[in-house]
Amino acid sequence: MKHPVLFVAICLLSFTYLQAQVQVIQNVHVLSMEDDSILENQAIRVENGKIVEVVPMTKVARRPNETIIEGNGAYVFPGLAEFHSHIPVAQSGNTQLQEEAMWLYLANGVLRVRGMIGHASHLPLKARIEAGTLPGPRLFLSGPSFSGGSVSSPEQAAQMVRDEKAAGYDHLKLHPGLEMDEFLVIAKTAKELDIPFGGHVSLDVGLKASLENGYKSIEHMDGYVEALLPDYSKVFDSDVAGPFTMLLVGEVDMDKLPELVQMSLDHKVWIAPTLTLFDRYFGSKPAEEYRNIPEMKYMSAAQVQNWINAKTPYEEAGILTKENVQPYLDFRNKLLMTLHQAGVPVLMTSDSPQVFNVPGFSIHHEIELMSDAGMSNYEILKSGSINPALYFEEEGQWGVIKKGASADFVLVKENPLKDLETLKTPIGVMMKGAYYDRNRLDLELAKIESNHQR
Template sequence: MRTFNTMISLTILVFFLSTGLKAQELLVKNVHILTLDDTSVKKDQTIHIKDGLIIDFYPKSNIPVGLRELVSIDGMGGYVFPGLAEMHSHIPTTDTNDFSYIEDVMWLYLANGILNVRGMIGHPSHLELKKRIEIGEITGPRIFAAGPSLNGSSVESPEIGAKMVKEQHQAGFDHLKLHPGLDMPRFLAIANTAKEVGIKFGGHVSLDVGLENSLNNGYHSVEHIDGYIEALIVDKSRLDPQIAGPFSMLLVQEADLSKLPQLVQLTLDTKAWIAPTLTLFERFFGYIPADEFRLEEDMKYMPGIQVQQWVNQKKLLENQGVLKEENVKPYLEFRQMLLKTLYDADVPILLSSDSPQVFNVPGFSIHNEIKSMHDAGMRPLDILRSGSRNVARYFDQEGDFGVLEKNASADFVLLRGNPLEDLNQLRNISGVMLRGQWINQEKLQSELNRIEKKNIRK
């Protein structure tokens, strides 16, 4: 009888592993757990999952008798951690019922261990995407959707700004994204209305507003570490884009660093978060030429027309002479210094690369970002926290996800090695658990193969 039961369990397990279907209750055995509370490892553990939640953890030798016949997954001595995030995504949009390209992007994220995504260029289709993922029609990371851009062109007056904030809040967006071009009256209308209705906001820093006004009036996240260089420039007439270049990159030698401690303290005092996107600037605004990036292995997962658009965007700056190494290298080093200074002061950081964006392939770009964060001086433990528990903290959902704890969402990634010892292990994924749904490496690879084949250059 026991042999028969074992055969049934194995049959269920094979079906479960091959389809990615969600089991109501299961065990993940023989894993080492990284809670990220510190750098310690809980060796030889079993994780009990039921109805999408983590129920408990057991030592390998002490699994309760009543659970031993459950469907189980053998982690084969791998390392489990809470997964990664992309907190600055440009999720593709659709005006039809065709979500196929968006679904491809979701699989690119999942195949790279990304379980949470904050969209930062909003569209109504993102609300539909979020709904379809929540009910299981589409497989994808947990989505937090910002609304359509609030900028100098879209916000024609303070009254329109306040109206747009209310409409986006009522529509169900989770966040507001601000772009440049706002003056103080329009910015204040947005900020005050957002605080009134209770929706988080952040983004780029408009020149006429400035970093200090943005922080003092409620910016929840500063994207791209924007506004800091501009706040350090004494002669504001130099901030003319024709002089300063993109993101004021040509002015780093003029920055008054004696003002930086005050700005860092203000960032702390106002409880703002930083979304660095280091890799975007290294690739889009870096001195490595477009023709080198276009040949990278990851580009095979993107439509050819998209890669060509990225080439054209970067070559435009190259042809203008903006991206010379003598211009760009000091700027990139300055950005790393800014991140390290903010990090050392305990300003909270969000893992974010900005994808899909110029030569930032969804999912894969996060690994480039992680390397850049590490090169800037961040510890592996804090980098992993920036893509897990920090995301839940940011959205006031601490303990609900992004952690390996009882009653938290069953979200985690199984790796073949310990990423706290070697961040390159983050690429060695054996499978992901997505709100109680196990997706094995074979399924993830099959989706990558499908997307690659779809985008073969003809």
């Protein structure tokens, strides 16, 4: 491009104009998510990227120079979340995969994303979205993860926390392999700097110590199986335990679960179930059968092959038989519902793009699995709207449709409290006052597909 600065300036002006004008989304039914009621026949007035009123159509006061978006009886809700994502990394300054992922989320009604494997290239991506030069969801970024491979001492771990806070990351991600002294200094420093942290539970740390020392989110509901085992020493033998201790699930002592549930409540932990990761990555369906499912057309052939290669060794080792897998998946559903019904808050998460989980599309598979586990439609939607805002202590600022909140919402054909399938095909998406109709979303999907022609 000959004049990149001019191009960015034009984009900024265009976005500013789009936000500055008054928009009225009329003839819609509103699910605000403040409760489970539907406000029928409403209009939503948006100005400067904010909701300025939600009123019945009979009370709409027309104003000059406002843009009308006709809802035609659509249902409007605050949209979904992907609160465990692996945002692509920009390679040598090439941001194509990052930009594609942002559109894949938007096209599926996913308006807020928490990155859980950080990279320096994610910070300018977030800046571009916030400046309005790139369409995308609301991003919350974890820095590079803390693990046995990245942490070498307590002192180095503490400095790593300070560096990530200073760089502008929103969250810390912990991976396995941390020693107890390393973990404790990470927790202490993070609390001093007021940056939330969470992730996997290191075997040398364990679930109880993770809860007691400030984990904000337990990713994948990790650590619960291990904490329920009568003989914890077995978790250190990967051949015996299997991935995520899958092969020991038949040995769990369920009498220990009430104590863990109460600890989870007492320490105000959140859970990120990522049900679809376990259903697809560690499920009994053969890896090869995922190669040509519809959403794979939005990923490169190399990426899909990498995912197949990641699952195949478990299949060849005889681990992913239905006899091994089904009891484990059943236990995870029971664990989710036990925690949820006790009041432990749930975040909508699918771990995309990760093995066979395509950004945006995988959230709908996650929703199906949450429903199959027993969560109500309202509670599922809450996990992707109200709950993410609460997690980052920004309640009422977004994730809800009401006066003063950011204009982030999705239009769908049917009532999502009755029909979760309707979430898969948004009629339109509004993000901070910028509106993308179905034609625009389909155009962007077609571009991404063409980028990865087999």
